[in-house]
Amino acid sequence: MARRPSDPTGLHRVLDDRLVLPQAAQRLDTARELWPDEVRIRTERLNLDAASFRQLERTHDGDGDRVRAAVLDIVASRGKMQNPETGSGGMLVGTVEEVGPESPLGLQVGDRVATLVSLTLTPLVIEDGLAGWDGRSEQVPCDGYAVLFGRSIAAVIPDDLDPALSLAVMDVCGAPALTARVVEEYGASGRPTVAVVGGAGKSGSLSLAAARRAGAARTIGVVPNEREATLLKATGLADEVVLADATDPVALRDAVAGAGGPADVTVVCVDVPGCEGGAILATAEGGTVIFFSMATSFSAAALGAEGLAADVRMLVGNGYVPGHAAFALDLLRAEEGVRSLFEGRLEP
């Protein structure tokens, strides 16, 4: 049977009646045979999205066998791991098994990789019944295969770092890359002041390091409590560390102002709703707010800026910037402060 030609977005594997993107699809084609621009990965481990795993755990009363059965059922029926309730997926680790002759990803057979696109759009077949998983953790040992499209992203896991550390960095690597790009736009002429809300977190600490490396005149880390302040101060990643509740717009504005603000660039890295107003007020006229939090409300940002007559540019934090994984891993290697924060957060 003739196959339809491949599309770099993976449209050729969508089995729904209405042609939608793979992420929106009900079911994907998991044929083992590759289209010319695809790559097949032998899976080693799935890393389920935390929100998805918690939902499954709640629904099945924490019964690991039932959780495992639910994941097997989802993957068998949809051809991908996308929790129908949360809509979310996760990422996977594995080894490159076959590379199509027209794949643009630059991968070699045998490379150990992490996929940086979501499991929600990745064709997946589980071959071991998840026999090695007790259903009680987001980390799922899994023998099977997954398929990457022409436009998918996968990063080779470096040999010199603990794989868990590499994965934690890759998971948030869009934030430092985009922060660096925005800071670099200022050039040498007007080096900006950069405030990172949630500066002691994973994406926050990387963003602080990226901002300084990209030429920020001053970096301000905003944290919610003394414990985080102590952690961040010890790393030296921020010129100033200030305490503020990011959901209190006046407190956030005043904290950043008191540390040498307003900021020319404000980076929001805390996953709580209601930070839009404070981020806008903490930012100078003509400045930029980058929202990396998935808790960001589009309308709160748009209407908030209008209501404050705030002439600020607001960016949706795109998780993809070319070279983002390598850049973030380099920051981790070069910045002892970033590394110590990450290693501290990985400890059980």
Added chain:
Amino acid sequence: MARRPSDPTGLHRVLDDRLVLPQAAQRLDTARELWPDEVRIRTERLNLDAASFRQLERTHDGDGDRVRAAVLDIVASRGKMQNPETGSGGMLVGTVEEVGPESPLGLQVGDRVATLVSLTLTPLVIEDGLAGWDGRSEQVPCDGYAVLFGRSIAAVIPDDLDPALSLAVMDVCGAPALTARVVEEYGASGRPTVAVVGGAGKSGSLSLAAARRAGAARTIGVVPNEREATLLKATGLADEVVLADATDPVALRDAVAGAGGPADVTVVCVDVPGCEGGAILATAEGGTVIFFSMATSFSAAALGAEGLAADVRMLVGNGYVPGHAAFALDLLRAEEGVRSLFEGRLEP
């Protein structure tokens, strides 16, 4: 009694126990006496947000007297017109009654103005019991007063245009101003191709005119059906007019590509959910998507771009850009095509 000093965002009029911005406040201080940076407006008409009015109408079974009583109750108890169910407000038209000595807004007593900040953050007192309103339309004749803060925005209604036309333009004036700014960033060296999704609408037609004036090399208007295509073609505002369902990512991508795309700048002006993927796919690598639709999902945009490995800059359409109202009114005056579209949409 000593008053607390004024804040340009209006914090000094928030009566809630927890200090929040006026838009988030439960109740505002409507004292007639102005702080030095404020302006008082004698109201003439409230223009209720459509979603808010429809909610009130539904709740009160279309009984105009009950709808009127509900609006009076909200304004009396909250000190502002903010529908507790929808969270939305509207705008107002009136005449400047008093200008505080430190007001930065540049208004004069007697100016007839429209407020361009939401009623959800505007202190308001109704003095006529809304006697001139039957409770059956979003247009509410209203004698009373409202207060503008240092950072509020109000635009003088021009003498040379039908006030209804001016208000319709001011309602969407952020879109053409931001579109022009983004197009101008390209400079003469690399004039961009600009696609406007929803090009025959109010914000869409203004954005097309703004893009061309700002130096776009080519403008593409995307519309959902033949009727809109005919309307838009007649105006000459777009170099190309193409049909596509904006919620079908592949159709949108292919339509823009077929009209000379991908676009360097894609402007989303249609208020339906699910346009994020198509807008991203219609945009060239390194290009920009500006989302003006309030139906935009932050996570769909962020995860969509990541899932497609799309290196596009995504902007939250800020409704405020300095000079936006005057710029949009100038476009309307200069572009017969814009004017005819607006006048056509104002007809009952």
